[in-house]
Amino acid sequence: MKIIVSNSSPDPIYEQITRQIKAQIINGELREANPLPSIRKLAQDLQISVITTKRAYEELEKEGFIDTVEGKGSFVAMQNKELLREKKMKLVEDKMTEAVEQAKFLGISFAELREMLTLLYKEKD
């Protein structure tokens, strides 16, 4: 598992953790039934509060990414293929929502935004 925590990021630390663990589950770096470090161990290693790691794991559990078994620890949950694809779409959707909001705020039209997206998508091909 790879995690970087930035104190200067505007995002709360628990969110930075959940985002990175989710990404690693979605792209297959973390596989089903892989064990995760304990809440206290992760807090110690990342030098953050136990409350933060606890909250991160709770979020991951709520969204079905991990399972926590009392006394045994936390594991990557069984991932339904279809659900996984949906989650991937959701990730992109979130980013796009952000872009749309920003565009509206800055007065960029739908046509301009679409053009931008087309260009960017082709550029990366």
Next chain:
Amino acid sequence: MSNAIEIQGLRKEYHGFTLEDVSFRVPQGYIMGLIGPNGAGKTTVIKLIMNLIRRQAGEIKVFGLDNLRYEPEVKARIGFVYDTPRYPEDLRLKEIAAAIAPFYEGWDRSRFTALMEEFELPFKATFKKLSHGMRMKFSLAVALSHNADLILMDEPTAGLDPNFRFELIEKLRSIIQNEKKSVLFSSHITTDLERIADYITFIHRGRIVFSAAKDELLETWGVVKSAGDGIRPADIPGFRGYRRTDYNLEALTSDIATARRNLGPAAVYDKATLEDIMFFISKGTGHD
């Protein structure tokens, strides 16, 4: 969640200083930081927990037990570090340890030896030969050697170099790997607590300003900065203190999200550090 410490309605009056209506809890398994400017009452609270001074009102429970009625039981389970450790000056560290050990049922000699080595403390040196930093380390080694369930420290990092402060923080983290252990740690060096604490209690002029989860504080509090005099402090939601110069206004708020929503582009919004919080609150109710 059970509590390592529960303090309710504590009162202590000295000439010129009153600790009043102090209540907070230290949940078991977590690190609580007690912050506040010098003279705010941090040491008084810790001395009252240890029953080194007499309280005038209120109640303190440690591990659910009244700290006066069950004083020996309670103290046996606390590892205590003073801001200025005091031991007989002419005794060697080895002799001091031998004298202390019988008082603790849980004294762990091999752990003590390991800590002495880790902190590079010479067994044969007399206490008076030690520097302040080494005295602190020795006191810490003793506190950590009897399997205490609660580590209570009064300004342990004051006067220590950054390396050892870092080491100390690591030690405390490894202690709470065991979720039965708890730490209460007073400091005016907020960066240490920002790094390590799970909860923060802020005490100012003998009263509790807040006691809350550190993450929650750092996520919801913030500093509003605005140029000129377009914004009045009273207009800022959650306003808790400010500083004004000829060029701008900087104000602390306990609700940065609402402040941002209401004031919009008229200001910029920064996260608040514990230092900001301590500074603005001390100032806001003080010199203005």
